[in-house]
Amino acid sequence: MRLARPLVLLAVLALALAACAGEATPGWTFAPTPTPTVAPSVEPTAAPDGGEATPAPTDGGNGGPAGAVLEISAQNIAFDTDTLTAPADTPFQIVFANNDAGIPHNVEIKQGGQSVWVGDIFNGVETRTYDVPALAAGTYEFICTVHPNMAGTLTVGG
Protein backbone atom coordinates (compact mmCIF):
# COMPACT_ATOMS: atom_id res chain seq x y z
CA MET A 1 0.00 0.00 0.00
CA ARG A 2 2.82 2.32 -0.58
CA LEU A 3 1.23 3.88 -3.53
CA ALA A 4 -2.11 4.57 -1.92
CA ARG A 5 -0.94 7.42 0.23
CA PRO A 6 0.39 9.65 -2.37
CA LEU A 7 -2.76 9.16 -4.35
CA VAL A 8 -4.95 10.09 -1.44
CA LEU A 9 -2.78 13.08 -0.72
CA LEU A 10 -2.98 14.11 -4.30
CA ALA A 11 -6.69 13.74 -4.25
CA VAL A 12 -7.03 15.81 -1.09
CA LEU A 13 -4.67 18.35 -2.48
CA ALA A 14 -6.62 18.53 -5.64
CA LEU A 15 -9.86 19.05 -3.75
CA ALA A 16 -8.28 21.73 -1.60
CA LEU A 17 -6.96 23.51 -4.61
CA ALA A 18 -10.24 23.25 -6.33
CA ALA A 19 -11.99 24.65 -3.26
CA CYS A 20 -9.51 27.46 -3.00
CA ALA A 21 -9.72 28.27 -6.60
CA GLY A 22 -13.46 28.19 -6.31
CA GLU A 23 -13.43 30.72 -3.54
CA ALA A 24 -10.86 32.99 -5.01
CA THR A 25 -12.38 33.39 -8.39
CA PRO A 26 -15.91 32.45 -8.94
CA GLY A 27 -16.04 29.80 -11.50
CA TRP A 28 -18.66 31.69 -13.27
CA THR A 29 -20.15 35.09 -13.29
CA PHE A 30 -23.47 36.37 -14.01
CA ALA A 31 -23.52 37.46 -17.51
CA PRO A 32 -24.41 41.06 -17.56
CA THR A 33 -28.10 41.30 -17.96
CA PRO A 34 -28.45 41.51 -21.64
CA THR A 35 -29.87 44.85 -22.42
CA PRO A 36 -33.08 44.07 -24.08
CA THR A 37 -32.72 45.30 -27.55
CA VAL A 38 -35.15 48.09 -27.49
CA ALA A 39 -36.47 48.34 -30.94
CA PRO A 40 -36.46 51.96 -31.83
CA SER A 41 -40.00 52.80 -31.08
CA VAL A 42 -41.35 53.90 -34.33
CA GLU A 43 -44.16 56.15 -33.40
CA PRO A 44 -47.00 55.90 -35.79
CA THR A 45 -46.51 58.81 -38.06
CA ALA A 46 -49.13 61.14 -36.82
CA ALA A 47 -51.31 62.30 -39.60
CA PRO A 48 -50.70 65.95 -40.09
CA ASP A 49 -53.36 67.67 -38.14
CA GLY A 50 -55.96 68.91 -40.50
CA GLY A 51 -53.30 68.83 -43.12
CA GLU A 52 -55.67 68.25 -45.90
CA ALA A 53 -53.62 68.88 -48.94
CA THR A 54 -55.31 71.25 -51.26
CA PRO A 55 -54.74 69.82 -54.66
CA ALA A 56 -54.05 72.36 -57.25
CA PRO A 57 -56.90 72.72 -59.65
CA THR A 58 -56.33 70.31 -62.42
CA ASP A 59 -57.51 70.22 -65.94
CA GLY A 60 -60.35 67.95 -66.77
CA GLY A 61 -62.70 69.25 -64.15
CA ASN A 62 -65.97 70.79 -64.98
CA GLY A 63 -65.41 73.91 -66.89
CA GLY A 64 -61.73 73.32 -67.53
CA PRO A 65 -58.83 75.07 -65.90
CA ALA A 66 -60.15 78.50 -66.47
CA GLY A 67 -63.63 77.49 -65.38
CA ALA A 68 -64.85 80.17 -67.68
CA VAL A 69 -68.46 81.10 -67.20
CA LEU A 70 -70.00 83.60 -69.57
CA GLU A 71 -73.18 85.38 -68.62
CA ILE A 72 -75.73 86.73 -70.99
CA SER A 73 -79.37 87.59 -70.75
CA ALA A 74 -82.20 88.34 -73.10
CA GLN A 75 -84.96 90.85 -72.60
CA ASN A 76 -87.36 92.51 -75.02
CA ILE A 77 -86.09 90.16 -77.68
CA ALA A 78 -82.53 91.40 -77.41
CA PHE A 79 -79.36 90.18 -75.80
CA ASP A 80 -77.89 92.42 -73.15
CA THR A 81 -74.51 92.31 -74.87
CA ASP A 82 -73.21 91.88 -78.37
CA THR A 83 -69.77 90.65 -77.39
CA LEU A 84 -68.68 87.54 -75.56
CA THR A 85 -65.20 86.16 -74.96
CA ALA A 86 -64.29 82.56 -74.18
CA PRO A 87 -61.04 80.60 -73.74
CA ALA A 88 -59.80 78.52 -76.65
CA ASP A 89 -59.69 74.75 -76.65
CA THR A 90 -61.45 74.58 -73.31
CA PRO A 91 -65.05 73.74 -72.48
CA PHE A 92 -66.84 76.64 -70.88
CA GLN A 93 -70.29 77.54 -69.66
CA ILE A 94 -72.83 80.12 -70.63
CA VAL A 95 -75.33 81.16 -68.01
CA PHE A 96 -78.22 82.39 -70.06
CA ALA A 97 -81.05 84.28 -68.43
CA ASN A 98 -84.15 84.48 -70.57
CA ASN A 99 -86.04 87.36 -69.01
CA ASP A 100 -88.79 87.50 -71.61
CA ALA A 101 -91.81 85.87 -70.03
CA GLY A 102 -93.32 83.32 -72.34
CA ILE A 103 -90.89 84.05 -75.15
CA PRO A 104 -88.46 81.35 -76.29
CA HIS A 105 -84.81 82.18 -76.66
CA ASN A 106 -81.51 80.37 -76.75
CA VAL A 107 -77.89 80.88 -77.65
CA GLU A 108 -76.45 79.40 -80.80
CA ILE A 109 -72.86 79.71 -81.92
CA LYS A 110 -72.01 79.96 -85.58
CA GLN A 111 -68.95 80.51 -87.66
CA GLY A 112 -69.06 81.60 -91.26
CA GLY A 113 -72.81 81.09 -91.22
CA GLN A 114 -72.45 77.46 -90.13
CA SER A 115 -73.84 76.31 -86.85
CA VAL A 116 -71.13 75.23 -84.43
CA TRP A 117 -73.20 74.63 -81.32
CA VAL A 118 -76.85 75.18 -80.38
CA GLY A 119 -78.13 75.65 -76.86
CA ASP A 120 -81.60 74.48 -75.86
CA ILE A 121 -84.42 76.85 -76.62
CA PHE A 122 -86.56 77.62 -73.59
CA ASN A 123 -89.22 80.05 -72.51
CA GLY A 124 -88.66 82.85 -70.07
CA VAL A 125 -88.55 83.66 -67.45
CA GLU A 126 -85.84 81.12 -66.71
CA THR A 127 -82.10 80.87 -66.43
CA ARG A 128 -80.17 77.91 -67.69
CA THR A 129 -76.51 77.05 -67.75
CA TYR A 130 -75.21 75.74 -71.03
CA ASP A 131 -72.14 73.54 -71.23
CA VAL A 132 -70.29 74.49 -74.36
CA PRO A 133 -67.62 72.20 -75.76
CA ALA A 134 -64.12 73.41 -76.46
CA LEU A 135 -63.85 75.69 -79.43
CA ALA A 136 -60.80 76.50 -81.49
CA ALA A 137 -59.53 80.03 -81.29
CA GLY A 138 -61.28 82.31 -83.66
CA THR A 139 -64.16 84.68 -84.13
CA TYR A 140 -67.68 83.34 -83.98
CA GLU A 141 -71.17 84.76 -84.08
CA PHE A 142 -73.73 84.07 -81.43
CA ILE A 143 -77.42 84.40 -82.13
CA CYS A 144 -80.80 83.35 -80.85
CA THR A 145 -82.03 80.65 -83.18
CA VAL A 146 -85.59 81.87 -82.79
CA HIS A 147 -84.72 85.52 -83.37
CA PRO A 148 -81.68 85.72 -85.65
CA ASN A 149 -81.68 89.47 -85.25
CA MET A 150 -80.50 88.85 -81.70
CA ALA A 151 -76.82 88.51 -82.49
CA GLY A 152 -73.32 89.31 -81.35
CA THR A 153 -69.70 88.36 -81.72
CA LEU A 154 -68.03 85.60 -79.68
CA THR A 155 -64.27 85.87 -79.57
CA VAL A 156 -62.59 82.60 -78.60
CA GLY A 157 -59.02 82.68 -77.35
CA GLY A 158 -58.63 86.37 -77.94
Ligand SMILES: [Cu+2]
Ligand atom coordinates in the same frame (compact mmCIF):
# COMPACT_ATOMS: atom_id res chain seq x y z
CU1 LIG B 1 -84.80 84.69 -79.10
